Amino acid sequence: MASTQHEHHDLHDTHDVHYNLDERFEFSSKIKKDVFTILGIGIVLFVIGLILSMIGGGHHHASIENADNLVVSINGGHEVNPVQNEQGAGHGSHHGAIGWLQRLYANLWLNNVFFTGISLIGIFFFAIQYVASAGWSAGIIRVIISLSRFLPYMAVMMLGVFLLAHHDLFHWTHHYLYEKFLADGVTPNPEYDPIINGKKGFLNIPFFLFRMIVFFGIWLFFAYVFRSESAKEDLENGSTVRYRRLVRFSAFFIVFFAISSAISAWDWVMSIDTHWYSTMFGWYVFASWFVTGVALITMLIIHLKEWGYLQFVNEAHLHDLGKFVFGFSIFWTYIWFSQFLLIYYANIPEETVYFFERLSRDQYAPLFFLNIFLNFVFPFLGLMTRDSKRKMRILKIVCTIVIIGHWLDFYLMITPGTLKDAGNLGLLEIGLAMIYLGAFLYVVFQGLQKLPLIPKNHPMLEESLHHH
Amino acid sequence: MQLVSKVREPLITGGKTYSDITNDICKCVEDAPNKRWLAALTASVITLAAGGYYMGDMLWNGIGKWGLNKTVQWAWDITNFVWWVGIGHAGTLISAILLLFRQKWRTSINRAAEAMTIFAVICAALWPVVHMGRPWVGIYWALPLPNTFGSLWVNFNSPLLWDVFAISTYFSVSCLFWFIGLIPDFATIRDRAITPIPRLIYGMLSLGFDGSAKTWMHYEAVSLILAGLSTPLVLSVHTIVSFDFATSVIPGWHTTIFPPYFVAGAIFSGFAMVLTLMLVTRHTYKLKDYITMEHIEMMNLIITVTGSIVGIAYITEFFIAWYSNVPYEQYCFINRMGGQYWWAYWSMMACNVISPQLFYIKKIRTSITMTFVLSIVVNIGMWFERFVIIVTSLHRDYLPSSWLYFTPTIHDIMCYVFSIGLFLTLFLMFAKFFPVVNMAEVKAILKSSNPSVYKGRMTIKNEHVPEKDRVLEKEYI
Numbered sequence: 001m002a003s004t005q006h007e008h009h010d011l012h013d014t015h016d017v018h019y020n021l022d023e024r025f026e027f028s029s030k031i032k033k034d035v036f037t038i039l040g041i042g043i044v045l046f047v048i049g050l051i052l053s054m055i056g057g058g059h060h061h062a063s064i065e066n067a068d069n070l071v072v073s074i075n076g077g078h079e080v081n082p083v084q085n086e087q088g089a090g091h092g093s094h095h096g097a098i099g100w101l102q103r104l105y106a107n108l109w110l111n112n113v114f115f116t117g118i119s120l121i122g123i124f125f126f127a128i129q130y131v132a133s134a135g136w137s138a139g140i141i142r143v144i145i146s147l148s149r150f151l152p153y154m155a156v157m158m159l160g161v162f163l164l165a166h167h168d169l170f171h172w173t174h175h176y177l178y179e180k181f182l183a184d185g186v187t188p189n190p191e192y193d194p195i196i197n198g199k200k201g202f203l204n205i206p207f208f209l210f211r212m213i214v215f216f217g218i219w220l221f222f223a224y225v226f227r228s229e230s231a232k233e234d235l236e237n238g239s240t241v242r243y244r245r246l247v248r249f250s251a252f253f254i255v256f257f258a259i260s261s262a263i264s265a266w267d268w269v270m271s272i273d274t275h276w277y278s279t280m281f282g283w284y285v286f287a288s289w290f291v292t293g294v295a296l297i298t299m300l301i302i303h304l305k306e307w308g309y310l311q312f313v314n315e316a317h318l319h320d321l322g323k324f325v326f327g328f329s330i331f332w333t334y335i336w337f338s339q340f341l342l343i344y345y346a347n348i349p350e351e352t353v354y355f356f357e358r359l360s361r362d363q364y365a366p367l368f369f370l371n372i373f374l375n376f377v378f379p380f381l382g383l384m385t386r387d388s389k390r391k392m393r394i395l396k397i398v399c400t401i402v403i404i405g406h407w408l409d410f411y412l413m414i415t416p417g418t419l420k421d422a423g424n425l426g427l428l429e430i431g432l433a434m435i436y437l438g439a440f441l442y443v444v445f446q447g448l449q450k451l452p453l454i455p456k457n458h459p460m461l462e463e464s465l466h467h468h
Numbered sequence: 469m470q471l472v473s474k475v476r477e478p479l480i481t482g483g484k485t486y487s488d489i490t491n492d493i494c495k496c497v498e499d500a501p502n503k504r505w506l507a508a509l510t511a512s513v514i515t516l517a518a519g520g521y522y523m524g525d526m527l528w529n530g531i532g533k534w535g536l537n538k539t540v541q542w543a544w545d546i547t548n549f550v551w552w553v554g555i556g557h558a559g560t561l562i563s564a565i566l567l568l569f570r571q572k573w574r575t576s577i578n579r580a581a582e583a584m585t586i587f588a589v590i591c592a593a594l595w596p597v598v599h600m601g602r603p604w605v606g607i608y609w610a611l612p613l614p615n616t617f618g619s620l621w622v623n624f625n626s627p628l629l630w631d632v633f634a635i636s637t638y639f640s641v642s643c644l645f646w647f648i649g650l651i652p653d654f655a656t657i658r659d660r661a662i663t664p665i666p667r668l669i670y671g672m673l674s675l676g677f678d679g680s681a682k683t684w685m686h687y688e689a690v691s692l693i694l695a696g697l698s699t700p701l702v703l704s705v706h707t708i709v710s711f712d713f714a715t716s717v718i719p720g721w722h723t724t725i726f727p728p729y730f731v732a733g734a735i736f737s738g739f740a741m742v743l744t745l746m747l748v749t750r751h752t753y754k755l756k757d758y759i760t761m762e763h764i765e766m767m768n769l770i771i772t773v774t775g776s777i778v779g780i781a782y783i784t785e786f787f788i789a790w791y792s793n794v795p796y797e798q799y800c801f802i803n804r805m806g807g808q809y810w811w812a813y814w815s816m817m818a819c820n821v822i823s824p825q826l827f828y829i830k831k832i833r834t835s836i837t838m839t840f841v842l843s844i845v846v847n848i849g850m851w852f853e854r855f856v857i858i859v860t861s862l863h864r865d866y867l868p869s870s871w872l873y874f875t876p877t878i879h880d881i882m883c884y885v886f887s888i889g890l891f892l893t894l895f896l897m898f899a900k901f902f903p904v905v906n907m908a909e910v911k912a913i914l915k916s917s918n919p920s921v922y923k924g925r926m927t928i929k930n931e932h933v934p935e936k937d938r939v940l941e942k943e944y945i
Contacts, residue, residue, distance in 0.1 A: 135473055198793040240475055251828075258780055266791075277792040279725035279784050323568075330700070338707065338727040345715040346722050350794065459475040466471045 019312045019465060021456040025448040031307065035441045042434025049428030053100035099422060105165035106418040107429055111436040112161060113268050114292070114410045116154040117285070118440070121293025122147025123223050124257050127250035130243075135463030136320050139312055139454050142230065143300050147293065148223035149447030150440050155216040158268075162212070169418050172196050172203045172274045196274055203271055211267060215260045222253045233457045240459050261286050269410075272417035276354045280339040285413070287332040291375070292406040294324045295399040300444070302392050309453055312465045315390040320467075322389025325402060329379040332406075333372070357416050363423055364416050371412055374405030407433060479573055479913055482757035486911055489758075493903045494657055496753045498666075501900055504752060512892040519886025523598065526879045531601050533879040540862045540874040545599040546712075547854040548884050551737070552592035552891075553635065553709055554730075554850060557702055558738025559585025560642060563649070564698035567691070573766050575909040576758045579653075580749060581742045582646040583902070587894040588741070589639045591887040596631070598883070627711035634708040638701050645694045651677050652687065652908040706734040713857065719800035720861035723788070729781035733850060736774035736820070739767050740846035745895060747840050749904055758905050761834050768833040771846060775824030778853075782821065800861060808873055809860045816856050819849020 126145045129137045137144070166173040177193040178200055196203070226246065233242035262282025270281045278284075298321040304310050343351045358364045382398040383389050415423040455461065484492075501509075526533045536543055559581040566574040600606030610632050612622045622629050654674035661667040677683060710730035713721035743764070750759045789797040804813045823845045827833040832842075859874050898904075 133476065135476075195793045199791055202791060243475065255776070258776065262780070262784065277788050279723045279781075279788045280728075281724075282784065283725070283728060334703065334707075335728065339724045342711070342714050342722070342724045342726070346717050348717060348722070350792075460473045462471045463473050 019454070021452075021454050021461075023309060023453050024451075025304070025309060025445070025453050027445045027449050031445060035438055035445065038434055038441065039438030042431050042436075042438055044431070045427045046431025046435055049426055049431050050100065050104070052426070053103055053424075053428055056099075102168045103419060103422065103424065103428060104432075105161065105168045106415055106423075107432045108157070108161045109165070109169050109268075109418070110410055110414045111433055112154060112158050113414065114407055114433075115150060115436050115440055116158060116264075117289030118293050118296055119147050119149075119151040119154055120219060120257070120261065121289050122297070123151075123219060123226065123253065124261075124290075125293060125297065126226055127222075127253045127257070130247045130250040131254060133247075133460070135460040136317060136467045138458045138460035138464035140297075140301055140310065140317065140464070141455055141458065142451055142453055143304065143310075143448070144297055145223070145226055145230065146300075146444050146448045147296065148219075148227070150443045151216070151220055151223055153439070153443060155220065158212060158216070159209075162209070166205065170271060170274070172199065172271060173205060199274070203274070208267060211263060215264060218256060218260070222249065222256075225249055226253075227451070230455055230458075231451050233455055234452060237457050239457075242457075243459050261289075269413050272414060273354060273357070275350065278339055278343070278351070278354070280335060284332075284335045284339055287328065287335045288406050288409050291325060291328045291332050292403055294321065294328060295402040295406075297321065298325060298395055299399045299403070302396055304453070306392070312454075314467070316467045317464075318392065318395060319386070319389045322383050322395055322398075325395075325399060326379060326383040326389065329375060329383075329402060333376040333380075336372070336376075357420075358412060361416065361421060361423075363421075363425070364412060367408060367412055367425070371405065371409050374401055375409060378402075378405070477760070477762040479576070479760070479762065480757060480910065481760050484757055484914065486914065489907055489910055489914070490656060490660075492755070492758070493653075493905050493907050494660055496899075497657055497901060497903055498660070505896065505900060509893065509896045512889055512896055514889075515885055516889030516893050519882045519884075519889050522879050522882030523886045526883060527598060527603070531599060533877060534883075535875050535877040535880050537872050537874065539865060539870045539872040540859055542862065543855075543859050543874050544876055544880040544884060545595050547851065547858055548887060549592050549595035550709055550854045551847075551851050552588045552595070552887065554706065554734035554737045554854075555741045555847070556585040556588035556592065556638075556642075556738065557706060557731070557734035558742045559583070559588075560638075560645075560698050560702040561735050561738065562742070563645060564695040564702065567695045568699060571766075572913045573763055575913055576755075576760075576763055576905055577742060577746055577767075578909070579646075579649065579902075579906040580746060580899070580904050581738075582642065582649065583898045584742060584745060584895060585642050585738075586639070586646060587891050587898075588738075589635065589642065590894070591891050593635060593639070594887055594890070596628075627708055627715050630708045631712060634701075634705045638705045641694065641698055641701055645691075645698060648687070648690055648694065649906060649909075650902065651675055652679070653903045653906060655679065656907060657903065703731055706731045713861075718861050718865070719789075719794075719796040720804070720857060723785055725781050725784055729778060732774045732777040732781070733820075733853060736771060736778055736824075737847055737850035739771050739774070740843040740850070743767050743771075743839060743843035744847070747836060747843070749899055753899075753904065755905065758910065764836070764839055765833050768827045768839060768842075771843075772824045772827040772833075775820060775846065779821035782817070796866075800864070803864055804856060804860045807860065807864070809856065809863070812852050812856045813860070816849050816852040819845045820853060823849065 122145055126141060126148075128134070129141060129144070162169070171177075174191075176189065176191045177196045179189045180192050180197075181187060182189050226249065229242050229246050229249070236242065262285075265282040265285035269285055270277065298318070301310065301313060301321065302318070305313050340355065343355065358368050378401050379398050382394065382401075388394045388398075411425065411429070458464075480489075522533075531545075534543070534545065536545075559578075562574045562581045563578040566578075596610070597603045597607060600609075610622065610629070612624070612629070614621070622632075651674055654670050655677035658667060658670040658674050661670060677687075707727040707730065710726035714723060714726035716722055746759055747764075750756055786801050789801040792798075804810075823842055826838070826842065832838045863874060864871055
């Protein structure tokens with residue numbers, strides 16, 4: 001049955017087509033092998049990249065000193081943090097060691113943010129289906145929520161990396177920025193930053209950690225409730241109690257998510273460029289997360305179908321998923337463009353600095369334009385026609401590009417602020433992203449095994465099975 | 469046949485048949501105008517005329533008749549413009565975006581919502597034209613035509629010019645969409661007409677629609693294409709309206725969240741206006757089987773969602789103003805809350821952010837009275853939103869010696885009343901002479917159900933359902 005294209009069975013008239021509603025996913029050794037291959041290649045690339053970075057490879061460190069010369073910098077006049085200053089001064093002996101560590105931290109943070117977002121979108125998209133009384137998706141709802149299985153691991157990683165590396169990632173974590181005077185109490189502190197000092201009511205480590213823990217806690221709570229209510233539904237034929245309860249919980253989750261996702265975007269991404277601000281930023285990050293999440297869900301569903309599961313999934317389901325990827329790629333572009341245009345047009349230095357930092361550096365400027373190509377031009381043209389949204393092969397190509405493209409989008413949000421001129425896109429970056437992807441897939445497939453793939457008592461299931 | 473889950477409420481109640489639909493809707497058009505309609509039309513025309521007197525006086529004497537001053541050079545004129553454009557958004561959202569999302573409940577309300585869109589856009593377009601002082605030259609000065617007065621061109625860098633393009637395109641496409649949708653219904657009325665004049669007029673309007681398979685095929689294809697075109701259009705229009713402010717460097721105007729937040733606000737106010745009008749129409753024409761409680765609840769949910777998006781945007785702006793540490797931004801938002809215009813700010817917050825939250829309570833969102841009251845409250849709030857953004861940002865500019873307070877004159881007020889009169893008059897004319905519900909589309913969804921679905925539907929009275937499908941009270945959970 002493997003990858004045969006589902007020819008239009010006339011599901012509606014011939015009621016002899018029966019699907020196995022009790023089917024369970026088995027994380028077979030064949031699939032495991034694929035996941036381990038991704039993981040293995042990732043580890044190899046990552047290790048090579050790390051070694052190359054450690055032995056001082058790469059020309060990028062040389063330019064660190066030049067960072068001082070940037071006329072306007074995103075964190076005020078002295079944006080180069082002490083670690084980098086040391087590198088500039090020490091020149092040689094240990095600058096490589098610290099350089100690679102910083103690069104590692106920035107990449108860990110980038111992948112944390114990216115994969116946390118994807119896991120969250122699993123919960124969010126699930127909740128949306130219930131609140132909007134969507135019928136078409138009832139059969140694939142378990143695949144959608146399975147993304148949330150990775151969230152606990154991300155919670156640990158987020159906390160861990162922040163505690164370990166906050167000085168390397170977030171300029172505002174340095175206490176000297178807030179001291180008006182030096183230790184003697186008279187001499188003005190040259191490092192004192194009145195603007196960052198003005199933000200300390202929000203940007204301080206205890207409050208930051210508090211927000212992070214509360215958000216993860218509540219997200220994980222909802223993910224648990226959604227999965228367990230959906231599991232209990234399997235045992236209660238004919239009752240809509242679980243369904244109604246899920247609708248109610250979904251509404252609460254969406255309200256909470258609307259607030260928490262925006263604040264997370266300010267915390268985890270926007271505060272890297274501490275001086276800079278944009279009211280759109282929360283929605284920009286959300287848009288990027290959302291397209292990636294839906295593209296990944298589409299990929300999972302196509303693969304599951306190819307492996308012989310979810311046989312009820314037909315072209316109409318793929319079409320709907322394709323429409324989501326297409327529509328929200330345009331939505332992302334809309335948000336991206338609105339933010340860019342307004343900052344560009346008003347031309348206020350405090351705001352343009354964000355784009356200046358990206359466009360004025362050779363290693364980021366080409367990626368900046370590639371980002372638009374991968375995340376807008378490609379899905380826009382690729383999924384424009386009705387037919388292309390209904391073909392598994394085209395969807396696979398476009399979704400892969402979109403996922404890579406949005407990883408790049410996050411790379412462009414995080415790397416220029418953390419690594420400045422030292423930013424690089426090499427084996428280390430690619431390897432680490434593949435490790436995260438491999439781990440993510442491993443956890444999601446493990447999670448998929450725990451429940452039947454199809455929620456057989458979902459009151460909308462018939463609509464989904466006969467969707468056309 | 470399409471399966472419909474038992475948990476879905478029916479879209480058309482009362483066991484209506486195809487011929488019931490035709491009769492119920494056509495009756496509104498064919499019957500002689502009733503007294504209530506005549507009274508409403510009279511009131512609207514009086515409003516229009518009273519406002520028209522002041523509008524004419526303003527045009528004759530110049531916009532100095534308005535309360536604008538050297539600091540607040542834009543006030544009610546642009547507020548009214550944005551308010552009306554925003555209201556216009558619901559129609560396209562219902563007919564285009566909900567069509568793409570396959571939301572079948574849109575079919576009962578899309579016709580009236582689209583008509584409302586067109587009238588609202590007319591009322592909006594009025595403002596840029598009249599505020600030019602000499603509208604007869606202004607109209608073509610706004611267009612990028614090479615002219616004979618020298619090589620004067622419009623400023624292509626200005627979002628105000630983009631507005632000219634966006635709104636004229638939007639208006640054209642909305643008219644087209646609305647008219648195409650009306651054709652099959654015009655044909656129905658034409659075929660039922662028994663007197664020559666209606667037969668002639670509706671005959672011309674129906675463009676020879678014959679109901680053949682091929683004609684329907686063209687109709688469906690055009691509807692989908694127009695829906696695809698309208699979707700980016702509806703987003704772009706209010707986005708560009710937001711650019712009018714956000715491209716500037718004025719604190720309170722220049723903020724990147726404006727485009728999506730204006731779009732959300734537009735849908736918010738548009739749905740509120742649709743509800744206000746539809747609740748009246750539903751009551752007057754006795755359409756409660758077509759515009760059911762389910763429809764009202766859905767619209768209320770959209771109001772809650774968009775209202776909450778707007779609320780989050782307000783709070784985001786406020787927070788980021790503090791976070792930015794830009795003193796101008798910080799002052800601007802504190803001044804909004806506690807400055808001379810505090811009353812406008814808090815009216816906006818109460819009407820836009822707090823009032824739609826009441827719809828979380830099922831009892832409120834399924835209450836006709838509450839829905840009607842809140843739909844008006846929301847539109848009051850959305851008017852205040854634009855007023856707050858525009859006037860509070862302008863009246864405290866960078867030069868404290870120019871700080872002034874804006875007070876509307878009678879001409880400000882009556883010109884606004886004129887646009888309301890125009891809107892109501894046009895809508896009442898529509899409601900009398902055109903079918904208010906899209907018969908063809910409602911018929912298309914009538915049978916999208918199967919007998920087992922009927923079973924779960926308590927809203928359909930048992931006597932309308934075949935014997936074998938009747939349900940006992942306790943069967944329904």
